[in-house]
Amino acid sequence: MSSKTPKATRHTSQNEGLIFEKSSAGKAAWKLPPLDVPEVDTGKLLGKSERKDLGHMPEVSEIEIIRHFTRLSTWNYAIDLGMYPLGSCTMKYNPRVNEVVSRLEGLANGHPYQPEKISQGALHILKTLSECLLDITGMDAITLQPAAGAHGELTGLLMVRAYHESKGNARKKILIPDSAHGTNPATAAMVGYSVENLKSNERGMVEVSALEAQMKEDVAALMLTNPNTLGVFEQEIHKIADILHAKGGLLYMDGANMNALVGKVRPGDFGVDVMHLNLHKTFSTPHGGGGPGSGPVAVKQMLEPFLPKPVVITKADGTLALEYDRPHSVGRVRAYYGNFGMFIRALAYIMANGPDGLRQTTEDAVLNANYIRKGLEGTYDLPYLTPSMHEVVFSDKLQAKRGVKTMDLAKRLIDYGFHPYTTAFPLIVPGALMIEPTESEGRDEMDLFIDAMKSIAKEVEEDPQMVLAAPHTTRVSRLDETAAARKPVLRWKPEQA
Amino acid sequence: MRYLPKSPADRQAMLTAMGARSIDDLFAPIPAEYRLQRDLKVPRQMAESEIVDWFRQRSQENGIEYTSFLGAGAYLHYRPVIIDALISRGEFLTAYTPYQAEVAQGTLQAIFEFQTMICELTGMEVANASMYDGSTGAAEAAMMAVRLTGRNSVVVARSLHPEYREVLTTYATHQGMPVSSLGYSQSGRVDLKELESAITDQTACVLIQSPNFFGTIEDVAAIAEIAHKRGALLVVSIAEAVSLGIVEPPREADIVAMEAQSFGVPLGFGGPYCGVIATREKFVRQMPGRLAGQTVDRDGKRGFVLTLATREQHIRREKATSNICTNQALVALMVNIFMTVYGKVGLRELAKQNLAKAAYAADQFGKHAKVLFAGTPRFNEFVVQTSEDPRVINGRLLGHKIVGGLPLAKFFPELGNAALWCCTEMTTRTAIDTAVGVLAESEADEPSGDRAVEEVAR
Numbered sequence: 001m002s003s004k005t006p007k008a009t010r011h012t013s014q015n016e017g018l019i020f021e022k023s024s025a026g027k028a029a030w031k032l033p034p035l036d037v038p039e040v041d042t043g044k045l046l047g048k049s050e051r052k053d054l055g056h057m058p059e060v061s062e063i064e065i066i067r068h069f070t071r072l073s074t075w076n077y078a079i080d081l082g083m084y085p086l087g088s089c090t091m092k093y094n095p096r097v098n099e100v101v102s103r104l105e106g107l108a109n110g111h112p113y114q115p116e117k118i119s120q121g122a123l124h125i126l127k128t129l130s131e132c133l134l135d136i137t138g139m140d141a142i143t144l145q146p147a148a149g150a151h152g153e154l155t156g157l158l159m160v161r162a163y164h165e166s167k168g169n170a171r172k173k174i175l176i177p178d179s180a181h182g183t184n185p186a187t188a189a190m191v192g193y194s195v196e197n198l199k200s201n202e203r204g205m206v207e208v209s210a211l212e213a214q215m216k217e218d219v220a221a222l223m224l225t226n227p228n229t230l231g232v233f234e235q236e237i238h239k240i241a242d243i244l245h246a247k248g249g250l251l252y253m254d255g256a257n258m259n260a261l262v263g264k265v266r267p268g269d270f271g272v273d274v275m276h277l278n279l280h281k282t283f284s285t286p287h288g289g290g291g292p293g294s295g296p297v298a299v300k301q302m303l304e305p306f307l308p309k310p311v312v313i314t315k316a317d318g319t320l321a322l323e324y325d326r327p328h329s330v331g332r333v334r335a336y337y338g339n340f341g342m343f344i345r346a347l348a349y350i351m352a353n354g355p356d357g358l359r360q361t362t363e364d365a366v367l368n369a370n371y372i373r374k375g376l377e378g379t380y381d382l383p384y385l386t387p388s389m390h391e392v393v394f395s396d397k398l399q400a401k402r403g404v405k406t407m408d409l410a411k412r413l414i415d416y417g418f419h420p421y422t423t424a425f426p427l428i429v430p431g432a433l434m435i436e437p438t439e440s441e442g443r444d445e446m447d448l449f450i451d452a453m454k455s456i457a458k459e460v461e462e463d464p465q466m467v468l469a470a471p472h473t474t475r476v477s478r479l480d481e482t483a484a485a486r487k488p489v490l491r492w493k494p495e496q497a
Numbered sequence: 498m499r500y501l502p503k504s505p506a507d508r509q510a511m512l513t514a515m516g517a518r519s520i521d522d523l524f525a526p527i528p529a530e531y532r533l534q535r536d537l538k539v540p541r542q543m544a545e546s547e548i549v550d551w552f553r554q555r556s557q558e559n560g561i562e563y564t565s566f567l568g569a570g571a572y573l574h575y576r577p578v579i580i581d582a583l584i585s586r587g588e589f590l591t592a593y594t595p596y597q598a599e600v601a602q603g604t605l606q607a608i609f610e611f612q613t614m615i616c617e618l619t620g621m622e623v624a625n626a627s628m629y630d631g632s633t634g635a636a637e638a639a640m641m642a643v644r645l646t647g648r649n650s651v652v653v654a655r656s657l658h659p660e661y662r663e664v665l666t667t668y669a670t671h672q673g674m675p676v677s678s679l680g681y682s683q684s685g686r687v688d689l690k691e692l693e694s695a696i697t698d699q700t701a702c703v704l705i706q707s708p709n710f711f712g713t714i715e716d717v718a719a720i721a722e723i724a725h726k727r728g729a730l731l732v733v734s735i736a737e738a739v740s741l742g743i744v745e746p747p748r749e750a751d752i753v754a755m756e757a758q759s760f761g762v763p764l765g766f767g768g769p770y771c772g773v774i775a776t777r778e779k780f781v782r783q784m785p786g787r788l789a790g791q792t793v794d795r796d797g798k799r800g801f802v803l804t805l806a807t808r809e810q811h812i813r814r815e816k817a818t819s820n821i822c823t824n825q826a827l828v829a830l831m832v833n834i835f836m837t838v839y840g841k842v843g844l845r846e847l848a849k850q851n852l853a854k855a856a857y858a859a860d861q862f863g864k865h866a867k868v869l870f871a872g873t874p875r876f877n878e879f880v881v882q883t884s885e886d887p888r889v890i891n892g893r894l895l896g897h898k899i900v901g902g903l904p905l906a907k908f909f910p911e912l913g914n915a916a917l918w919c920c921t922e923m924t925t926r927t928a929i930d931t932a933v934g935v936l937a938e939s940e941a942d943e944p945s946g947d948r949a950v951e952e953v954a955r
Contacts, residue, residue: 019610019837030577030843035850036926037857042743042849045856046874049714051745055617057841065837066579072603073588076595080587093500094591097545103581103763106556111567112767113903114560115895121559122766125552128540135538147629147768148823150810161671186810186820192671195815233526263537264524270531280823284500288584288827289604290594290787291627292769308667331667335570335632335660336767344552351551354542357498363520364501367511370523374515387526411599420597425811442502443511469795474599476800481598484792484804488781490623491613 008417016071023058087422087434090281098345112336123320129347138268139298145338152276152295153187158330162306171220179426204230204384225254229426231391241271258282260390263359283346294342364439365390375450396431402464406431412470416452564928565900568919570736572759598802605801608789611833618741620748621775625786627829631756632661634772635734636668638754642702642730650675656709659908685713685870696727706734712878721749740876742848752776761835771828785819851877854920858929865937878919887916
């Protein structure tokens with residue numbers, strides 16, 4: 001055990017009701033300037049469309065709002081407080097300069113329809129980020145339009161479908177490994193494809209012989225996450241790509257785990273035809289409690305005609321423009337050009353790193369995951385012995401014998417000052433503990449984490465009931481999710497008088 | 498590298514601890530022939546000051562110091578400063594999706610309050626935690642109507658934002674979901690006669706926008722009656738959320754799909770924004786997206802969790818209501834704070850100022866050009882038809898540091914030389930008068946047919 005200062009102790013956590021419970025008529029946090037045009041008769045202008053009452057909208061003062069949200073914020077865990085080892089989520093540091101540059105006036109207040117002449121700055125950002133992402137992925141063309149990873153998957157598969165249709169046959173199926181994230185099959189369904197599962201082998205990888213048997217002419221694509229959700233690099237990736245390509249299929253890569261690859265290896269070089277990136281994972285844009293994300297899709301040349309429109313082009317005079325005349329485009333997947341604010345942040349992150357920093361980042365991410373693996377091997381069951389990249393997946397097999405499951409271990413971890421790891425995923429590992437430390441953790445935080453996990457394993461042996469009742473230090477204990485779903489209360493309502 | 502918290506000695510010690518000789522050992526699983534042997538072609542590592550400078554230059558090339566009359570789904574409203582002060586707190590900014598409820602009560606309670614306020618404003622019974630944006634929200638709402646009715650087609654108003662229509666078309670293409678389009682009448686609203694004949698026994702929903710793309714307010718009750726009579730649902734898209742302060746919400750709708758950008762979200766060249774879907778309680782199990790719900794902990798204390806996850810992709814996989822995974826939590830928090838700041842009274846006063854500015858501007862423009870759909874109630878946008886191509890007029894306005902209304906020829910060629918103008922509480926009378934003056938000069942001149950149209954607006 002380390003002699004370092006433990007990560008967590010209790011501190012005062014203030015109570016705070018719902019904002020509606022603080023509201024009373026006559027309080028206000030707003031003030032409008034005097035109107036410089038004539039007042040209007042709203043009834044005359046709007047007739048029966050005029051709204052008279054805004055129901056139970058709150059009336060509160062500014063200080064109450066500040067305290068309300070500040071108190072709420074203190075009930076959250078955050079990267080800024082410490083390690084957030086959620087597997088496949090890549091909870092890395094969110095640099096503050098990203099926030100500053102995304103709020104610069106011309107960028108924050110740029111209207112999506114303002115003339116191109118006065119949009120050159122924004123277009124320049126789109127173009128520069130695109131070029132960076134293309135070299136990072138080794139692909140030929142890119143769209144930044146998709147709003148999130150799953151939205152990128154949708155866009156990618158739409159392009160896959162358009163490509164096959166251009167060859168005269170849209171095909172029927174998408175192959176998806178059983179280790180895949182739930183968005184993959186959900187996306188395939190949205191594009192009108194049926195899903196065929198591909199079983200992983202005992203090493204946690206795609207079984208090449210099974211793929212060979214399942215790869216028929218009616219398969220449009222394989223959706224592969226690489227490294228996969230076990231954190232394992234698909235070592236036979238070139239064979240996988242060859243098998244698909246030989247039958248006219250395409251290789252789609254879910255870039256959720258790109259943090260293991262940036263600067264070290266490029267998907268475009270190992271046979272990937274289309275892939276999405278998650279700027280909110282690999283490229284440090286903040287998760288913000290669940291979004292916004294951003295899911296650019298990069299493709300090989302043969303898919304370029306199908307990119308969503310518009311695309312950024314350079315005109316003869318050197319200025320940038322948006323090109324809408326794209327007859328083969330799959331269309332639009334979102335209004336305007338995507339989550340532009342995230343592009344600014346991702347580009348600022350790339351600039352802060354440079355080629356050397358990006359490579360070091362990847363190396364540190366892989367180093368950290370392997371350090372945890374080494375530190376916890378023996379204490380927790382490691383279902384797949386295949387080498388880990390940026391994340392490691394244990395199972396609760398040893399602890400389950402004492403009746404303690406992965407979710408219980410995760411809840412106990414909260415008491416040690418850490419956010420839980422990803423539980424119960426991937427589905428191919430019963431009782432999974434999926435741990436991705438990212439590069440943002442130093443050795444001290446890693447040691448504290450390993451110590452915490454070891455200590456919890458010991459507690460499971462000595463006092464499993466205590467672990468089952470965790471967390472013990474949070475402002476609420478375990479919440480009744482079953483009741484929440486059985487009789488949903490999805491909004492506040494005033495108490496009946 | 499300033500974001501990496503390890504010294505070279507730390508790295509070496511960690512490698513030694515795990516019995517590795519060098520970092521290359523850990524990358525051995527990647528076949529050697531694929532390993533990149535060169536530096537990435539990205540900008541060199543830059544100092545923070547250089548990064549700020551670079552983006553400052555981009556900002557300066559992006560139309561600062563212009564007054565804009567653009568709306569069309571993206572609106573410039575004042576953003577109270579406490580929005581950024583609060584969302585910049587690391588506990589909001591750098592938290593993940595609140596799956597681990599015990600350490601995410603802040604985010605969860607905020608979402609619960611957001612859902613409540615969206616219900617109050619839209620007149621619906623339940624609202625989700627947010628969608629990507631208004632365009633994808635509208636498409637998802639249409640797909641939801643398909644699931645609810647067991648019917649497959651969608652009738653969509655041409656007065657819905659053209660880019661929303663394009664997104665719907667993209668989404669619908671491979672789902673066996675025929676989309677037919679519904680025209681507008683002389684009043685700039687949905688053509689009710691055409692609606693009667695457009696709905697078939699396979700119509701899952703009618704999708705309209707109100708205030709619509711032209712800024713006019715639809716007769717939602719009449720449209721709902723026609724749709725419901727034929728067994729179709731009514732989906733109403735709201736692109737200008739501030740309208741809800743003074744315009745009666747579409748209470749007769751079955752699903753509301755709104756874009757909440759107007760509520761404190763920067764224009765940001767088009768995103769990130771904040772879509773949200775609201776509906777009736779009985780439809781909640783077919784609603785896509787995350788939902789926060791109230792529950793109790795083991796001691797009976799009130800708390801909040803993400804709920805009804807059996808609708809979602811991580812449980813249902815290919816049978817999920819949608820593939821959507823993220824929401825727009827941080828943007829929804831901006832919206833939440835904005836709604837809280839303005840509240841019951843302020844939102845109405847804010848909306849009233851928008852109404853007054855647009856009414857004044859439309860009156861002024863009307864003295865020199867034709868304001869279309871003039872008799873129909875509208876909120877803060879209106880269509881001005883000129884004898885000259887609005888792109889030419891806009892070229893002239895740019896010289897006065899004014900960005901004129903959005904030329905509509907690309908989307909609505911039948912309207913001729915028309916442009917969509919928007920005024921918010923941020924639009925000054927001076928700017929309006931200047932714009933009207935420039936337009937008046939143009940209209941007074943003999944229109945020169947062969948004058949080159951400069952591509953100044955899309």
